[in-house]
Amino acid sequence: MTTPTYDLRYWQAALDDLETYLQSPELFWNLDVAPPSGEPAYPPLTVGNLLLARQRLQRPLPPELEAQRAALEQRWQALVQRWRANWQRKANREVEMRARLWAQYMDECAHSQAEAAYYPNEVRNRVLADLLFVEGEADLPAARELVAYADKRLQAHFRPGAFVWEPALAPAFPQARFWYLHGRPEHCGA
DSSP, X not given: OOOHHHHHHHHHHHHHHHHHHHHSSOSSBOOOOOOOTTSOOOOOBOHHHHHHXXXXXXXXXXXXXXXXXXXXXXXXXXXXXXXXHHHHHHHHHHHHHHHHHHHHHHHHHHHOGGGGGGHHHHHHHHHHHHHHHHHOSSOOXXXXXXXXXXXXXXXXXXXXXXXXXXXXXXXXXXXXXXXXXXXXXXXXXX
16 A cells, blocks of 8 residues: 555655656656655656656645645646646657557457456556646547547446555546546456
8 A cells, every 4th residue: 555655755756857857858767766665666757657646646635745745736837837848748658658558458358358357557557648648738649549449448348346446545536537447347358
């Protein structure tokens, strides 16, 4: 289980490196930050991973953590505004990759029942695509078509139900927008 401190520490480290990252050609940027004891290693900095940490913090927080989140939000807004074109280019590159990975997983799911067990991990690419579409500069019809195609395949076997990630994160991912996190495929298969 990850705590809000985990996401705040990631967001802080990501913002510390964000200007350099946005000026680089790299899509993935390693951060020099250790997670709180007992929590998983941090993913590399990408626009999507930063947006995911931000979204995860949209849950109820204690006042001292809410103040830290609000300060980081202001800093993030200023950095993104300053580097808007670079931010959007990175978002566009990443959303295309995340859409491909999501569609690829749904294709694999169609050919193997065992793939359904990996859904809670694999759906992360769908969440990232959702968050990234908002940040891009173009419509990216090919990426949107891939996500729509994969979602159609998912909906054929989807059973609404419990939130697939840690229950404490559910308030940050409302069902109306993130429907695919509130349930799972009954099975994979054609």
